[in-house]
Amino acid sequence: MSVIREENVTNPTPFKVTPMPADYEYWTNTEIKVRVPTAGWLVNNNNIISGPEPAVAVTGRIAVRNPDGYDDTGDNELIIQFAQFNSVFNLGSGNQSFPRKLIDRSGNGGYYLVFDPSFNDVHPQNIPDAKQDVIDAFCEWNAETAAKLEIVENCPTGSICFKVSGEVLPNLPNGTVVLAAGGSNPSGTSCTGETVIVLVSLKFNTSQDWITSSVQNPLPNENIIKNTAYHEVAHMLQLGHVYNEGSLMHPMYENDQIIDVDAIAGGTHVSNVSANTACANPLQQGLIASCMNPATEK
Numbered sequence: 001m002s003v004i005r006e007e008n009v010t011n012p013t014p015f016k017v018t019p020m021p022a023d024y025e026y027w028t029n030t031e032i033k034v035r036v037p038t039a040g041w042l043v044n045n046n047n048i049i050s051g052p053e054p055a056v057a058v059t060g061r062i063a064v065r066n067p068d069g070y071d072d073t074g075d076n077e078l079i080i081q082f083a084q085f086n087s088v089f090n091l092g093s094g095n096q097s098f099p100r101k102l103i104d105r106s107g108n109g110g111y112y113l114v115f116d117p118s119f120n121d122v123h124p125q126n127i128p129d130a131k132q133d134v135i136d137a138f139c140e141w142n143a144e145t146a147a148k149l150e151i152v153e154n155c156p157t158g159s160i161c162f163k164v165s166g167e168v169l170p171n172l173p174n175g176t177v178v179l180a181a182g183g184s185n186p187s188g189t190s191c192t193g194e195t196v197i198v199l200v201s202l203k204f205n206t207s208q209d210w211i212t213s214s215v216q217n218p219l220p221n222e223n224i225i226k227n228t229a230y231h232e233v234a235h236m237l238q239l240g241h242v243y244n245e246g247s248l249m250h251p252m253y254e255n256d257q258i259i260d261v262d263a264i265a266g267g268t269h270v271s272n273v274s275a276n277t278a279c280a281n282p283l284q285q286g287l288i289a290s291c292m293n294p295a296t297e298k
């Protein structure tokens, strides 16, 4: 989880540090508990700092702060459900963060996505197989979690459809290349007392070298569309990054990454809480028809 940070409320100028591994008191498939750290990485900086350095939290409240501004705080320690984006829309006890939930935005129990014409620029040498790689990744996630994120060829009349697109994505400020970006944006308005996902998106960086999963022995600079999609779909399912190297949700891409057990546990957790939410339009779990009957036309 990359967004756990601490703030020192006694410091008039808020600062944030990222906890060290030892500050995670436990870490299960569905829950993380973190304490106020005595050492940490300064945000946007790789320097490790430790108390009594004034920039270390040591005491005070912990904050979970997401890039979109939702946050949550707790005294001395904080329990976070999985490596999942959280919000404090439902204030609750104040030391428990709340998972965002998937809802039915397509009218078919989940979310529809269509390929934007710009996706053709991702791998113009073989557009049908490039699309099939993305479709296969979505279908595998659906089979694992029953959460309906479905790619359709044409957006059904009257439905809300989101896009799988290709565009030039800028590097991060530290120079890290961004291969792709999977997003899911929340809104607090659709279900009483809960934060729900109202928008999903998936973008591939057209300035990178892409290959399809059928290619044997890829070169180091070649990135497999399907394996990248595994990671990005997880972001759409509200999973964040983890420290564990080799995990699907580690931020650095590997061509051999798979939908691993931790990611499945997290995605299933999100799917289950979404389907069981007291909401007018909850996610409806189930297999996607187009995945059960693969298209013969490619």
Ligand SMILES: [Zn+2]
Residues within 6 Å of the ligand: 231, 235, 241, 250, 251
């Ligand atoms: Zn990521």
